Amino acid sequence: MEILIFLKAVFFFGIGAIFGSFLNVFVDRGERRESLLGTSHCDFCNKKLKWFENIPVLGYFFVKGRCSKCKKKLSVQYPLVEFCLGLLFLAIGFKTGVILSFSFLLINFVDVVYFCMVVFLLVAVFLWDLKYMIIPNKIVIAGFVTTVIYNIFQYFQVSCSVFSLSCFVTENILGSLLVGGFFYALFAISKGKWIGGGDVKIGFWLGLLIGWKHVYPFLLVTYVIGAVVAIVLVNFSKKGWKSQIPFGPFLVISSLIFLFFSEKLLYLYKMLF
Numbered sequence: 145m146e147i148l149i150f151l152k153a154v155f156f157f158g159i160g161a162i163f164g165s166f167l168n169v170f171v172d173r174g175e176r177r178e179s180l181l182g183t184s185h186c187d188f189c190n191k192k193l194k195w196f197e198n199i200p201v202l203g204y205f206f207v208k209g210r211c212s213k214c215k216k217k218l219s220v221q222y223p224l225v226e227f228c229l230g231l232l233f234l235a236i237g238f239k240t241g242v243i244l245s246f247s248f249l250l251i252n253f254v255d256v257v258y259f260c261m262v263v264f265l266l267v268a269v270f271l272w273d274l275k276y277m278i279i280p281n282k283i284v285i286a287g288f289v290t291t292v293i294y295n296i297f298q299y300f301q302v303s304c305s306v307f308s309l310s311c312f313v314t315e316n317i318l319g320s321l322l323v324g325g326f327f328y329a330l331f332a333i334s335k336g337k338w339i340g341g342g343d344v345k346i347g348f349w350l351g352l353l354i355g356w357k358h359v360y361p362f363l364l365v366t367y368v369i370g371a372v373v374a375i376v377l378v379n380f381s382k383k384g385w386k387s388q389i390p391f392g393p394f395l396v397i398s399s400l401i402f403l404f405f406s407e408k409l410l411y412l413y414k415m416l417f
């Protein structure tokens with residue numbers, strides 16, 4: 145039985161790494177408005193990659209991180225994103241219970257697909273905002289619609305009254321209004337200096353994702369991570385206090401933490417405060 149668990153774990157990691165490979169292309173070619181189709185090639189000399197160089201994570205090590213023709217260094221972004229998405233998909237396999245249980249129901253399938261889509265879009269936001277300082281509307285809309293559809297599906301499983309505060313649908317709608325509304329207020333007061341328009345838009349999606357009960361700890365974690373990273377950057381690099389640091393990556397890290405550990409975190413938070 146252990147071998148089955150192991151194989152399922154490898155499967156989840158592998159699928160995640162393959163999607164990570166696509167994510168690199170999705171973000172970089174998306175920003176340059178190039179076609180997502182077409183074969184992978186070296187960024188410097190355009191050499192077409194061989195099949196084994198295209199294997200996620202491992203391909204990078206087969207060529208020792210350099211293009212086999214022009215010998216220029218390949219960006220570590222590629223294996224790093226592939227590895228991280230592999231780990232995240234593996235975590236989804238455990239979170240949804242699919243790796244450890246021996247039955248597989250429709251609801252498990254829907255959960256797996258949903259969480260994989262959310263994680264893919266979140267990591268895309270992380271990379272896009274970090275590299276290009278922008279959160280594309282199409283990703284925010286895709287994420288928002290995905291979460292709405294999933295909530296409707298869940299609603300038919302649970303069917304609670306939307307007029308009750310304890311209903312998850314109400315919790316999520318309130319969460320969306322709270323996070324989005326808070327960011328919009330910051331944006332309006334500072335005329336866009338404290339926070340970007342993309343952050344306001346994604347706030348409505350992330351609030352829907354985490355629900356109002358988690359809004360305060362979510363914002364706390366986001367700003368604490370942001371503050372720590374800002375202090376490190378100012379002290380250990382040439383960045384000054386006035387240089388812009390994208391906010392999206394912090395929102396994504398915090399969202400991922402809440403997506404996977406929300407119950408444990410809420411418990412810890414209640415114990416501490």
Ligand SMILES: [Zn+2]
Pocket residue numbers: 186187188189190191211212213214215216
């Ligand atoms: Zn090359």
